[in-house]
Amino acid sequence: MIKSALLIGLVRGLRGIGHKSIKGIWRFGAGIRLFWLTLMSSGECFRRFHLIIREVYFTGVMSLIIILVSAFFVGMVLGLQGYHTLQKYGSSEAIGVLVALALVRELGPVVTALLFAGRAGTAITAEIGLMKATEQLSAMEMMAVSPIARVIAPRFWAGVIAMPILAILFSMVGILGGYLLAVPVIGVDAGAFWSQMQANVDWRHDILNGVIKSVVFGVACTMIALFEGYDAPPTAEGVSRATTRTVVTSSLAVLGLDFILTSFMLNV
Template sequence: MRERFIAFFSGLGHPFTGALIKLGFATRFFLALLRHSPMAFIRFRLTIREIWFAGVLSVLIIAVSGLFIGMVLALQGYDTLVRFGASSSLGILVALSLVRELGPVVGALLFASRAGSAITAEIGLMKAAEQLSAMEMMAVNPMARVIAPRFWGGVISMPLLAAMFSVMGIFGGYLVGVQLLGLDPGNFWSQMQGTVDLRFDVMNGVIKSVFFGIAVSLIAVFEGFDAPPTPEGVSGATTRTVVTSALVILGLDVILTAFMFRGI
C-alpha cells in the first residue's frame, strides 16, 4: 500500500513532487513564523525598523503611482461618462474603482516589487553570507530575530500604503475632474459620499489589503529563507517573489471579491 502510494507520487514527476515539498515546507515555515511572532512585538524596535524599510521607503512610489492612476481614471472615465451626460458621476467612478480594487491590488503589486523583492534579497544574502547560521550558533533564533519582524513590518505597512494609494488617486481624480475638466467640486464630492459605503466599500478594501499584506510578506520572507545560498539562487528567489506575489494577489482578489460583493 505504502509503496504504491509513493510510486504514484513519484510517477507524477519531479516538478509536481518538488512543488508539493515546497508547499509543505512553506506551511511549516508559516507555523514556525507564527510561533515566533510574539518576539516581533516584545522587541518592537526591530519591527519598527522593518516598517521603515518596507513601508516608509515605499511611500513615494505608492503616492506618485496613486496620483497618476487617479488622473488617468478621471480622464478616461470623463470621456465615457460625458457621452451619457453623467459626468457628475466621475467622483463615484474614481472613488469606487480605487477604494474597492485599484488601491489594494495595485498597491500590493507595487509593494511586492518595491519592498517584497528587497526583503527576499536581504534575507537571501544573509543566508548566503551564513549570517543566519552564525545567529543560530549564538543561540539567537533567526526566525524570531530576522524573519518575524520583516513579516509583521510588511503586514502592518500594506493597509496603510493601500489607503494612501486610494487617497492620492482620489486627489488625482479631483485635480483632473475639477481643476482641469471643470466639473463642479460640490457635485464631485457629494455624489462620491452618497454612493461609496463605509462598510461595503472602504472596509472591504482595507480587509483586502490586509490579506494582500500577509500574502506578499509571507512569500517574500519565505523565498528569501528558501533561496539557494548562491548569487543565482538569490536572484532567482527575488524574481520568484515578484512573480508569485503578483499571481497570488490577483488570485486572492478574485476569491475575496467573490466573497465580499456577491449578491449585492
Template sequence: MIRLLRTLGHLTVDGIWQVGFATRFLFAMLRHSGPSFARFSLTIRELYFSGVLSLVIIVVSGAFVGMVLGLQGYDTLQRFGSESALGSIVALSLLRELGPVVAALLFASRAGSAVTAEIGLMKATEQLTAMDMMAVNPLARVVAPRFWGGVLSMPLLAAIFSTVGVIGGWFIGVVVIGVDNGTFWSQMANSVDFREDVVNGVIKSFVFGWAVSLIAVFQGYDCTPTAEGVSRAITKTVVYSSLMVLALDFILTSFMYIVK
C-alpha cells in the same frame, strides 16, 4: 512519454512540497513572533524600510492612477451625459480594486524584493547560521520582524494610495476639466458605502500584505545560498506575489460582492 509523465509528477510533488513547507514555515514564524512585538523596535525598523521608503512610489503612482481614472472616466461618462458620476467611478474603482491591488503589486516589487534579497544574502553569507550558533533564532530575530513590518504597512499604504488617487481624480475632474465640485463629492459620498467599500478594501490589502510578506521572507529563507540563487529567489518573489495578489483578489472579490 514516460519521461514527460515523470516530469509532470515531479513538478506536482515538488509544488505540493513547497506549499507544505511554506505553511510549516508560516506557523514556525508565527510561533516565534513574540520578540517582534516584545522588542517592537525590531519591527519599527522594518516598518521604516518597507513602509516609509515605499511611500514615494505609492504616492506618485496613486496620484497618476487617480488622474488617469479622472480622464478616462470623464471621457466615457460624458458620452452618456453623466459626468456627475465621475466622483463615484474614481472612488469606487480605487477603493475596491486599484488601491489594494496596485499598492500590493508595487509593494511586492519595491519592498518584497528587498526583503528577499536581504534575507537571501544573509543566508548566502552564512549570517543566519552564525546566529543559530549564537543561540539567536534567525526566525525570531530576522524573519518575523520583516514579515510583520510588511503586514502592518500594507493596509496603510493601500489607504494612502486610494486617498491620493481620489485627490488626483478630483484634480483632473474638478480643477482641470471643470466638473462641479459639490456634485463630485456628493455623488461619491452617495455611492460609496463604508462597510461595503472602505472596510472591504482594507481587508483586501491586509490579506495581500500577508501573502506578499510571506512569499518574500519564505523565498529569501528558502533560496539556494549562492549569488545566482539569491537573484532567482528575488525574481520568484516578484512573480509569485504578483500572481498571488491577482488570484487572491479575484477570490476575495467574488466572495465580497457577488456571493451573498
C-alpha cells in the same frame, strides 16, 4: 524506432510534470510551515516592537514615493477614462464615485500589493537570501538566537502593518489625482464630485473590504518574499532566481486572492 522515441519523450514529459508538481507541493508545505513558525515566534517580536518599527520604515516608508506617484497617475487616468465614458450618458458628475470606488475597492489594494511586491518584496528576499549566503542566519542560530523570531517575524508583521496603510494612502492620493484632473482641468463641479462620492461610497462594503483585502495581500506578499529568501540556495544565482520568483509568485497570488476575496465580498 520513432514510436519508442515518442514514448520516451512522453515518459520524460510526464516525469517532469510529476517532479515539478511534487516540488511545488513541497515548497507550498515548507512555506506554510515557515508561516506557522513565524506566527509562533511573533510574541517575542511584539515584546520588542522597535524591531517591527524599524522594518516598517524599510518596507513601508521607503516604498512611499513609488506608491504615491503611481497612485497620482492612476487617479488621473481613472478620471480621464471615467469622464470619457460618463459624459456619453450625461453623468460626468458621477466621476468622483467612479474614481473612489475603483480605487478603494480594487486598484488601491491590488496595485499597492503589486508595487509592494516589486519594491519591498524583492528587497526582503534579496536581504534574507544574502544573509543566508553570508552565513549570518547560521551565525545567529549558533548564538542560540532564532532567525525566525529575530529576522523573519519582524519583517512579516512590518509588511502586514505597512500594506493597508500604503493602500489607504494610495486610494487617497489617487482620489486627489482624479479630483485635480476632473475639477480644475475638465471642469466637473467640485460639489458634485465630492457629494456623490460621499453618498455612494459605503464605509463597510467599500472601504473596510478594501482594507481587509490589503491586509490579506500584506500577509501573502510578505510571506512569499520571506519564504523565497529563506529558501534560496546560498549562491548569487540562487538569490537572483528567488528574487524573480518573489515578484512572479506574489503578483499571481495577489490577483488570484483578489478574485477569491471579491467573490466572497460581493456574495456571488
